[in-house]
Amino acid sequence: xxxxxxxxxxxxxxxxxxxxxxxxxxxxxxxxxxxxxxxxxxxxxxxxxxxxxxxxxxxxxxxxxxxxxxxxxxxxxxxxxxxxxxxxxxxxxxxxxxxxxxxxxxxxxxxxxxxxxxxxxxxxxxxxxxxxxxxxxxxxxxxxxxxxxxxxxxxxxxxxxxxxxxxxxxxxxxxxxxxxxxxxxxxxxxxxxxxxxxxxxxxxxxxxxxxxxxxxxxxxxxxxxxxxxxxxxxxxxxxx
Ligand code: ADP
Ligand code: MG
Numbered sequence: 001x002x003x004x005x006x007x008x009x010x011x012x013x014x015x016x017x018x019x020x021x022x023x024x025x026x027x028x029x030x031x032x033x034x035x036x037x038x039x040x041x042x043x044x045x046x047x048x049x050x051x052x053x054x055x056x057x058x059x060x061x062x063x064x065x066x067x068x069x070x071x072x073x074x075x076x077x078x079x080x081x082x083x084x085x086x087x088x089x090x091x092x093x094x095x096x097x098x099x100x101x102x103x104x105x106x107x108x109x110x111x112x113x114x115x116x117x118x119x120x121x122x123x124x125x126x127x128x129x130x131x132x133x134x135x136x137x138x139x140x141x142x143x144x145x146x147x148x149x150x151x152x153x154x155x156x157x158x159x160x161x162x163x164x165x166x167x168x169x170x171x172x173x174x175x176x177x178x179x180x181x182x183x184x185x186x187x188x189x190x191x192x193x194x195x196x197x198x199x200x201x202x203x204x205x206x207x208x209x210x211x212x213x214x215x216x217x218x219x220x221x222x223x224x225x226x227x228x229x230x231x232x233x234x235x236x237x238x239x240x
Contacts (some may be wrong), residue, residue: 001023001024001026001060001061001156001157001159001188002022002023002047002058002059002060002190003023003024003057003058003059003060004020004021004022004024004046004047004056004141005021005025005056005058005059005165006019006020006021006055006056007019007020007021007022007043007046007053007055007056007058007218008020008053008054008055008056009046009051009052009053009054009058009176010038010054011044015212016039016042016085016212017042017046017053017212018211018212018213019055019056019213020043020056020212020213020214021056022062022083022207022214024157024188024190025188026186026188027186027188027200027204028189028204028205028208029188029189029191029202029203029204029205030111030189030190030203030205030208031136031192031193031198031202031203031205031207031220032190032191032192032193032206032207032209033192033193033194033196033199033201033206033207033208033209033212033235033237034207034209034215035235036140036211036212036229038159038210038211038212039189039209039211039212040192041161041162041192042054042066042147043191043209044159044161044192045161046058046098046122047159047225048065048072048075048081048159049065049072049075049078049188050067050069050081051078053066059077060078060079061156063075063181064212069099073184077101077105077107077155078153078155078156078157078160079152079155079157079159080147080150080151080155080157080158080159081150081158081159081160081161081193082143082146082147082150082158082160082163083146083158083161083163084162084163084166086139086143086145086164086166087146088134088142088143088145088146089134089151090124090133090134091133091139091143092133092183093131093132093133094117094121094126094129094130094132094133094134094137094145095130095131096146097149098113098116098117098120098121098145098148098149098152099113099114099116099117099152100186101124101149101153102116102153102154102194105153106117106151107153107154109167109168113152116152117130117148117152118130120148120152121148122150123148123181124144124145124147124148125144126141126145126148127146129141129145129235137166138171139166139167139171139173140168140170140174140175143163143164143167143175144174144175144178145217147163147175147178147179147182148165149153151182152232154155156188156221157187157188157232158182158187158188158189158190159189159191160179160188160189160190160191160192160193161192162192162193162194163175163191163193164176164193164195164217165181165183165193165194176195176198179191179198179202180198180201180202183202191203194238194239196224198239199220199224199228200220200221200224201217201220203220204219204220205217205219205220206218206219206223206224207219208223208227208229208232208235210231210232210235213221215229216228216229216232224236224240226236
């Protein structure tokens, strides 16, 4: 589904991603872990061109998205993204947050989008919040709304950048539960997280990033039971 070839990214003369090649297959749940500053967010943001790669190519379902002739907005619609800090529109109701993008993109009429929003809100247990504003919600509720907002575009892949890192501990579970549901339904997912339980339970593959490289990867059981690289072992000894 996503094919990354020789991806490098520099900010000034700081090389942040160093020649990464990787495939993400339909239905996979790829969990990206690694120390702070290792390039996880930059890697994720390159996948939908929120960051422009310095070198290399990225192909999404056969479309070379790093080709300047590609209409990136059309591709981005198919790639939902959820951020650590929710990024909801604070001056809009929850319903409007969810319906704005699909209506603007002419994927749905307002009435269709409203129905979609109602169904999605029910699914995450927040049907009664449709007319509330983000400030009236808890962090966990806001993040569930951010997920639903991305899903309203009917994306083919969902990218998550530390979706639970800004939450109070008691709210982490409700967000992970929604992500698990989504995984069970077959969504292709790339998830940057420090939640090792989630990586183990939901991941089909774990990538360990360090210093702009994918240093090691494996299916979760083998990855956690038998890490090979010294840097991986050191990292896991700190987070497990
Ligand atoms: P991670 O998500 O693993 O913590 P990031 O991808 O956010 O790592 O950052 C990797 C490195 O790139 C860090 O050293 C960070 O300071 C740097 N970096 C990230 N974004 C920018 C930017 N917009 N401008 C300059 N440096 C950046
Ligand atoms: Mg990050």
